[in-house]
Amino acid sequence: MADTLTVRTAGITTVQDLGRVGRSRYGLPANGAVDQHSARVANVLCGNDEHAPLLEITALDFACTPSSDILVAVTGAPADLTVDGATRPQWEPVPVPAGATLRVTGIRRGLRVYLAVLGSFEADYLQGSCAPDTILGFGPALRDGDELALRTACPSLDHPFSRIPLFRLNAPVPRFPTSWTIDVTDGPDRADFGDTGRRLFEAPFTVSPQSNHIGLRLRGDVPRRVTQGEVLSRGVPIGAVEVPAGDELLVLHRGRGVTAGYPVLAVVTATGLSALGHVRPGQSIRFRHRTLDQAITAHRAQRGAVDALRTRVRTAFDALRIPVPAGT
Template sequence: MADTLNVLRAGMATVQDLGRFGRSRYGLPVNGALDQHSARVANVLCGNDEGAPLLEITALDFSCTPSTDVLVAVTGAPADLTVDGVVRPQWEPLSVRSGETIRISGIRSGIRVYLAVLGSFNTPYLQGSCAPDTILGFGHSLRDGDELGLQRHCPPVDHPEYRIPLFRLRAPVPRFPMTLLPSPWTIDVTDGPDLAEFGDTADRLFGSEFTVSPQSNHIGLRMAGDVPRRVATGEVLSRGVPVGAVEVPAGDELLVLHRGRGVTAGYPVLAVVTATGLSALGQVGPGQTVRFRHRTVAEAVAAHRSQRSAVQALQNRVRTVFDALRIPSSPARTVPVSP
């Protein structure tokens, strides 16, 4: 009988990867994990290719039990993580024995947590990705009682006497806002192609906070606040728009496009969220506030390269530790950079 990960409480969880790259020319959104950085790190900590399928758990509690010994990693927003009732750390590999219950609860600060398993899962693919696409009706949203096929097991990795953790791999953990004294998320953006059409009102984007609407989803986040106003009077033609486009429709909300966005739109684009800003934006939930911070293209590229370098350095540390402990890992391959 095949080894499985048995879902006890699904909450709002899906099987994700980094997305469907190179298909925008055919009108397909890229989709994929909304917090790309946390998803990459979870897989790297398990010795997987960073684009391997993993679980994206949104807002609600989740629990599961493996039918075999496995190695897992949990990243993303701060949460209460336990294995058979014992508190365990996020952002480190964890050895879980067959039949033990992994429970993730109390997700806070952000809204998304990522669970990766050494060897990943058996899951359907469409156009080179397992990422859900609501328009095509494709994807795997988990339900209580689901069983996910596991591709590999891993004998327990711990000290036989002292039961101390063997992993301290210093994963690059992003900064999350404090929960006791709520603070806004800071999201970095560069200038958009229609910046000049907003005149002096463009500065409103950086001078106030914006609150995320409950109507937000993986396609885009609606935000209320002191919205900049377009002063140009010409018509905006429909054209291709990037993930992260900060659009200004008529009305009192901004629309910030995310990974499920359609590839064309007809609203003016005031700014574009940077690659690192997009991962942070993937953790922002309804009712939370956002402040936008202006960055030059050079600064945005440097920040992205720094984050990717940190993940690559972690990948090297993981490979060294796994080789020493004879833990199997997946061969590395080149993964497209998020658009």
């Protein structure tokens, strides 16, 4: 019988991965973890492939109990992580004994937390990804009492001296500020807005409650299109900052439809998208202009930090004789 992780308090939790890469041509949204950086780091800290299934916990408290010893990593927004009531660190591998209760509570200064397990979970797949798709009704949220089958058995890693942490791996932890600044590059329709395009950077915008993983609605001093003519429906990227005719901006996220007919003033950068996944309704954000070269440099630096972390994790696992899951 496979080892399992039993959900005690589900909150709002889904099984995620990095999404459906290359499926937009078939009309399928990418979906996947909204904060891609935190999801990657959680899996890397557990020795997994960065695309392996993991849990995305949104806003509310979560608790689970493993049937056997496991090794987990919890990343994302600051939260209180405990194992049988004892505080444990985020952004590091943490042993959890069989039968112990792991809790994630008090998520703050952000919206989402990621929980990976050494060896990952068994999951259903659609077009190469286990990421939920709310339009197709695939991958429902977890419920209290659900059991997740674990792919790999984990050796016992309980530390013999007062539960001293096993690792200090210097994971690349992003900032979780009290006010958010989101980087964007020019969109394909920037020229259509003339001087009003500067409004995007001159004042904050407030996130509407009608926001989710599909996209954010933002209220503020909205730029206005100064050219005439209809905008034909076309493919739009994740992160497109669209300007409808009303009084809101739309910022498309990973669950966005693949085509739209609104003018695209800007596009959120890859690093900015992970940050945008933590902005709560009611919060204000500012946009910061970046050139394409600046955006690429920031993305490469972030990915390089994850690659360096992977090397450190492999070295630590080898030293402690922790088996790396197959396929990584």
